[in-house]
Amino acid sequence: MSSPQSSSLAYAVRADFFRPSPVRAVFDISMREGMISLAGGNPDLGVLPLAELGEVAARLIAEQGLEVLQYGAGAGMAPLREAVCDVMRTAGIDAVADDILITSGSQMGLELVTSLLCDPGDVVLAEAPTYVGAIGTFQGLEAQIVHVPCDDDGLIPAELERTIAEVRAQGRTIKMLYTIPNFNNPSGITLHPDRRPVVAEICARAGIAVVEDDPYGLLDFWDAPLQAIRSFDDSVVYLGSMSKIFSPGIRIGWVLAPRDVRDRLQLAAEATTICPSVLSQHLANTYLRDFDWRGYMNRAIDQYHERAQRLDAALAAHLPASVRWTAPHGGFFVWLTLPAGLSAEQLLPLAIEEGVVFVPGTAFFGDGTGDDNLRLSFSLESPDRIEEGVRRLARVIAAQLDA
Ligand code: PMP
DSSP states (O other): OOOOSOOOOOOOGGGGGOOOOHHHHTHHHHTSTTOEEOSOOOOOGGGSOHHHHHHHHHHHHHHHHHHHTSOOOTTOOHHHHHHHHHHHHTTTOOOOGGGEEEESSHHHHHHHHHHHHOOTTOEEEEESSOOHHHHHHHHHTTOEEEEEOEETTEEOHHHHHHHHHHHHHTTOOEEEEEEOOSSOTTTOOOOOTTHHHHHHHHHHHHTOEEEEEOSSTTOBTTOOOOOOGGGTOTTOEEEEESTTTTOSTTOOEEEEOOHHHHHHHHHHHHHHHSSOOHHHHHHHHHHHHHSOHHHHHHHHHHHHHHHHHHHHHHHHHHSOTTOEEOOOSBSSEEEEEOOTTOOHHHHHHHHHHHTEEOEEGGGGOTTSOOTTEEEEEOSSSOHHHHHHHHHHHHHHHHHHHHO
8 A cells, every 4th residue: 555645743843844955846858859958967987987986886895894884984984984084185285084074965964063052043154145955954954044145256255244233233143154166066257366364364253163165165167276265264164075176976975064063963863863874885985096087087077178168159159148157167057047037047047948947046945036047057968958948948038138
């Protein structure tokens, strides 16, 4: 017998705070025959050496099965914690394995940090716009999101100070600044290097934790590594991920935090998952240790770069001059601003009819604003399909402007 459609369970109040992600909502549409998807943020895994990885996985189970199929350490395995310290060195971060907690993706790290720091009603400051998955986490844990204005160089330090003062004057408690300084999802914008120590200093002075989410930092088109905010201030909580430099399916991320924070995060993590997947950790560790992972990543980056250039050129060629967009030099996303009077949410069904899908800007604000924006992803479609997708989008925008 199948499960009933509805039950008479009495839900907790917080059950209503978990909402469907607008990105996941367009996922099924993206899969439709002939649809061009500029919506998702999936990495291109076509560069991966699948046969060799398959041999590694088979060997791990055949030769070390009694270990890799067993429970493991709550903090994650030591060699992987060391390996991710090496990865972070590129961003100027000097850390040791004991500072690291391995998580099931950086999404879990974000959830743990938020649950450790935020009581219901506490304020989280975040870029305007910010990552839709972070908004879901904050809302699920009943934290309130207050956006800090940004320009083409990311968070504006003076606006950060003004926002802190304004929120505090309202009698509200600010617990953390959540920031994606590199190739922000969704805006593609990067925090200017000069602003990084300033942002850290403002938050330190105000007694606000900085949570730096950095899944895209290594995906720099110009191979000019950006120094993490954490490199200027050891108290910053830094979230890293294997999702964009290897595979999101293995669900491996990490948190780097001051020792007392890290220890508490581990207790919270153990209460949720006992330990991160041991098999996935071994796979990730072997990939970082024995494979030319930077070589594979660079091949993927070359493709992302080509696609981003094609997207930029297609937008310039096909869209009216009144539309503006960002020009990221890394990551997966371009952020588009429509001319006054147009609504991204109203455009979406028309675009889907035309055979192209994007994510409306409202997904990336906690307060329902952003309807004059849309996020376009260039990570997965081929350059030709990206160009065709923009042609379709341009037709819909032109028709709306004429209407
Ligand atoms: N932070 C940001 C900014 C992201 O874009 C994503 C994934 N889209 C995540 C966190 C979650 O990554 P993970 O797969 O490591 O959980």
